[in-house]
Amino acid sequence: MANSNLPRRIIKETQRLLSEPAPGISASPSEENMRYFNVMILGPTQSPYEGGVFKLELFLPEEYPMAPPKVRFLTKIYHPNIDKLGRICLDILKDKWSPALQIRTVLLSIQALLSAPNPDDPLSDNVAKHWKANETEAVETAKEWTRLYATGA
Amino acid sequence: MDPEEDMHDARGESSQEEEDFYSEGYPSDGEDEDDDGDDAGYDFVDNDSDDPSTDVRRLQQNYTTLNEENISQRQADDINRVSTVLSIKRWEACVLLRHYNWSVSKVHDEWFADEENVRKTVGLLEKHIEMPNKRELTCGICFENYPRDTMKASPCGHPFCFSCWRGYISTSINDGPGCLMLRCPDPTCRAAVGLDMVDSMASREDREKYARYLRRSYVEDNRKTKWCPAPGCEYAVEFVMGSGSYDVCCKCSYSFCWNCTEEAHRPVDCGTVARWILKNSAESENMNWILANSKPCPKCKRPIEKNQGCMHITCTPPCKFEFCWLCLGPWTEHGERTGGFYACNRYESAKQEGAYDESERRREMAKNSLERYTHYYERWAANQSSRQKALTDLQALQNEKLEKLSDRQSQPESQLKFITDAWLQIVECRRVLKWTYAYGFYLHENEHAKRQFFEYLQGEAESGLERLHQCAEKELQVYLEAETPLKDFNDFRTKLAGLTSVTRNYFENLVRALESGLNDVGPSNSQAGSNQAACSKSSSSKSLAPGKSKSGKSRTGGAATSSRSGSSRGMDDSIWTCDSCTCTNPKSNSHCQACDRHR
Numbered sequence: 176m177a178n179s180n181l182p183r184r185i186i187k188e189t190q191r192l193l194s195e196p197a198p199g200i201s202a203s204p205s206e207e208n209m210r211y212f213n214v215m216i217l218g219p220t221q222s223p224y225e226g227g228v229f230k231l232e233l234f235l236p237e238e239y240p241m242a243p244p245k246v247r248f249l250t251k252i253y254h255p256n257i258d259k260l261g262r263i264c265l266d267i268l269k270d271k272w273s274p275a276l277q278i279r280t281v282l283l284s285i286q287a288l289l290s291a292p293n294p295d296d297p298l299s300d301n302v303a304k305h306w307k308a309n310e311t312e313a314v315e316t317a318k319e320w321t322r323l324y325a326t327g328a
Numbered sequence: 329m330d331p332e333e334d335m336h337d338a339r340g341e342s343s344q345e346e347e348d349f350y351s352e353g354y355p356s357d358g359e360d361e362d363d364d365g366d367d368a369g370y371d372f373v374d375n376d377s378d379d380p381s382t383d384v385r386r387l388q389q390n391y392t393t394l395n396e397e398n399i400s401q402r403q404a405d406d407i408n409r410v411s412t413v414l415s416i417k418r419w420e421a422c423v424l425l426r427h428y429n430w431s432v433s434k435v436h437d438e439w440f441a442d443e444e445n446v447r448k449t450v451g452l453l454e455k456h457i458e459m460p461n462k463r464e465l466t467c468g469i470c471f472e473n474y475p476r477d478t479m480k481a482s483p484c485g486h487p488f489c490f491s492c493w494r495g496y497i498s499t500s501i502n503d504g505p506g507c508l509m510l511r512c513p514d515p516t517c518r519a520a521v522g523l524d525m526v527d528s529m530a531s532r533e534d535r536e537k538y539a540r541y542l543r544r545s546y547v548e549d550n551r552k553t554k555w556c557p558a559p560g561c562e563y564a565v566e567f568v569m570g571s572g573s574y575d576v577c578c579k580c581s582y583s584f585c586w587n588c589t590e591e592a593h594r595p596v597d598c599g600t601v602a603r604w605i606l607k608n609s610a611e612s613e614n615m616n617w618i619l620a621n622s623k624p625c626p627k628c629k630r631p632i633e634k635n636q637g638c639m640h641i642t643c644t645p646p647c648k649f650e651f652c653w654l655c656l657g658p659w660t661e662h663g664e665r666t667g668g669f670y671a672c673n674r675y676e677s678a679k680q681e682g683a684y685d686e687s688e689r690r691r692e693m694a695k696n697s698l699e700r701y702t703h704y705y706e707r708w709a710a711n712q713s714s715r716q717k718a719l720t721d722l723q724a725l726q727n728e729k730l731e732k733l734s735d736r737q738s739q740p741e742s743q744l745k746f747i748t749d750a751w752l753q754i755v756e757c758r759r760v761l762k763w764t765y766a767y768g769f770y771l772h773e774n775e776h777a778k779r780q781f782f783e784y785l786q787g788e789a790e791s792g793l794e795r796l797h798q799c800a801e802k803e804l805q806v807y808l809e810a811e812t813p814l815k816d817f818n819d820f821r822t823k824l825a826g827l828t829s830v831t832r833n834y835f836e837n838l839v840r841a842l843e844s845g846l847n848d849v850g851p852s853n854s855q856a857g858s859n860q861a862a863c864s865k866s867s868s869s870k871s872l873a874p875g876k877s878k879s880g881k882s883r884t885g886g887a888a889t890s891s892r893s894g895s896s897r898g899m900d901d902s903i904w905t906c907d908s909c910t911c912t913n914p915k916s917n918s919h920c921q922a923c924d925r926h927r
Contacts, residue, residue, distance in 0.1 A: 184470045240469055241499040267515070274469045274496055275486075275513040 181209050185235060188278055200282045202233065210235040214246075214282060218325065219290040223317035224252070227325030231261075231285070233278065243272035244281060253313070253320040255294040255303035263288070264298035390568045391586065393579040394553070396543065399564055403546045406432050414439055419522035420452050422542070426508050429549040451511055451520035457485035467492050468514060480529065482512045484519035493529050497521070501534045505541045557589045558582035574598075583759070595842035596763045604766040608705065621695070625649060626656045701769065708765040715758035721801070722751040733808055737817050746821055750800040750828045757793045757835050764789070767842055778846050785838055792834050796827045 189209065192202050199217040204210075214231040218224030230249040236242050246268060248261030256264040267276060267284055297303030306313040394402070409432055411421035421435075427450045428434040438446050447454060459465060459481050464473045469492035479487040488496070492513075500507040510521040526538050547553045547564040556563045556578035563578050567586045574587040575594050583592035585601075593601045622631040627649035632641065634653055641659075643649045650659035726748065734741045764786050771779055803824075807817055919926055 182470070183472060187471045238499070241495050271515075273513050273515045274492065275488075276515055280515075 197279055216286055222290045223314045224289050224321050227321035229325055240274040243268050251324040253317040255292050255297045255306045258299045391576045392566045394564045394566055399543050410435055419524040423450055423520045423522050426545055430546050451518045453483045453519055456483045459485050459487045482519045482521050484512050484517050486512050486514040486517055497526055497530045498534050501537050508541055508545055557584055593763045595839040596767050600770050626651055704765045704769040708762050711758050711762035715755055718754045718758055736811055746825045750824050753828045753832055754797055760835050789838050792831050796831045799824050799827055
């Protein structure tokens with residue numbers, strides 16, 4: 176079973192995530208698979224995502240921590256660096272990954288990405304174009320989507 | 329066209345030749361040990377007639393073939409040099425050199441201009457930071473605690489345990505050549521992780537991989553070196569920039585252009601070769617064919633070739649549209665009204681009004697250009713396969729025939745080098761001839777004089793090569809089959825060696841003439857003048873190559889009628905040089921043995 180051989184590092188990280196959670200972030204391992212985490216990130220204040228609760232899934236592959244975790248948004252979100260499947264364009268999840276990074280740092284980076292969208296390095300072309308052409312309007316759409324999909328309803 | 333440029337060319341050539349001449353006795357370092365065999369071989373012909381080794385030496389002066397050992401040696405030398413001059417560790421010098429594409433001078437320039445900035449960019453710390461001074465330290469990757477002395481860190485002092493380091497380094501090495509730019513695992517730290525860490529911690533297999541990436545980087549990132557592009561060849565070629573022709577010949581015997589790494593293609597330039605190759609491979613010719621021979625179905629737009637029958641076309645299912653081939657209108661509208669089922673007046677009248685002219689003209693042009701291309705391509709490809717065949721023949725010759733011949737004629741094999749030389753020359757000539765067809769294809773239609781001159785030169789080249797090929801193939805057969813008088817064989821030797829050198833001269837001049845864009849032929853030249861131009865060109869370009877052939881020395885350029893009898897030089901009374909083809913003949917012959925012209 177996947178959980179029997181869990182490296183000490185993952186156990187330690189999990190314990191720390193549960194005992195000292197980062198503000199606005201919660202991550203808890205699934206009961207069947209300790210490498211699979213259910214994650215919730217609160218939309219940062221003063222961002223179009225404020226007031227929203229965003230669900231994500233995070234998976235630690237066999238090679239972790241030598242390979243980065245796999246993270247994806249489950250809640251629909253209007254953001255130039257996140258596509259409609261919830262995949263995230265973030266350097267530390269790809270070539271800038273370092274084994275000295277952790278689940279916590281990854282989630283904090285994603286939270287920061289919500290505060291500071293980067294339309295120059297887009298994953299979703301349409302959203303990025305919208306963002307560059309008319310930022311006010313794009314932000315409105317993002318707020319609308321937050322209201323529609325990321326509030327408790 | 330431009331006399332200035334022409335003069336310049338001439339000067340360039342002659343100074344090049346001079347260099348060769350002076351350096352003759354002093355082969356450059358590193359070359360002689362490997363090339364002794366070749367040189368010795370050429371020496372034979374050297375004494376015999378003229379000096380064909382000149383071109384070999386000229387080519388070898390501007391490049392060197394490197395094997396794995398040479399590459400590592402050069403790399404180590406460069407690393408040592410930088411390490412000594414900058415007083416840094418070898419692994420640090422290695423990181424620096426890699427960053428600056430292995431240019432020692434660039435490293436020095438940058439370092440002495442702004443050492444601090446260079447250090448920051450490549451991640452070399454000036455001060456070594458010790459790991460925290462505690463008995464036990466926590467590994468930043470697995471979060472376990474270990475005694476301090478079992479931990480390792482880059483000069484930045486971020487401690488990680490041995491097995492995490494090993495895993496980190498191994499992951500990076502297996503990810504590809506990016507491992508040469510490895511940094512400390514701490515995301516806030518940019519300290520470089522170099523060869524010393526890899527050597528002290530990685531597995532043997534990973535260390536070898538890392539060394540391979542280092543070698544590859546040395547060849548690929550270096551502006552002066554490139555891998556030989558022949559499949560399976562592991563040599564690299566180092567090239568001295570700004571030194572004449574880009575054609576190089578690897579030790580694996582593959583000749584290629586160092587600039588574009590396509591096969592050697594003198595006299596054609598790299599751009600033309602790229603266009604030609606694209607043309608051969610790309611769909612462009614298919615498109616031309618489709619354009620020339622088909623029309624699109626007016627309904628589904630699929631191209632249709634009409635290969636027989638009447639004008640009533642039914643497109644293949646699922647379309648099944650019925651239409652008239654001439655006017656492309658629906659067949660249902662055809663009948664008595666349009667002038668009957670077999671003639672379409674709509675087309676005829678529209679044609680008279682000029683409605684179809686444009687597309688018809690395009691179709692016609694595409695057809696012509698396709699035929700033109702096919703003409704050149706077929707000849708290009710034929711020379712290519714001839715060359716391949718000659719290479720195979722050469723191999724067969726070297727593998728068995730030479731030994732047999734040596735037995736039959738009681739000659740040591742070393743004395744038979746002239747036969748191999750002849751075959752090598754054939755192979756080279758086929759290559760040149762092949763590319764002249766690409767040259768011809770791109771030669772402008774409107775330049776009649778040039779075109780005519782070019783075709784004349786090409787034709788002469790072809791027949792010259794045929795003569796040589798004939799002699800090397802057919803006439804050799806006689807001496808392979810039976811014992812013959814020594815005199816006969818010696819005559820054969822003189823003839824073949826002579827033909828080889830004549831053909832070599834001719835092709836060298838041809839290459840030069842084509843490379844200079846046939847500049848001697850002005851656009852004003854009338855058709856009648858082109859023959860005259862051909863003669864003066866060949867003689868003037870030959871005069872650019874002193875020491876190439878005896879007759880060349882007496883040629884002073886100018887009109888083709890100038891006196892240039894080789895025997896009149898009084899150098900050797902037992903031979904004479906043919907006025908027309910420059911071949912040397914024994915005195916006893918009254919006709920030239922190469923071209924049959926009277927003395």
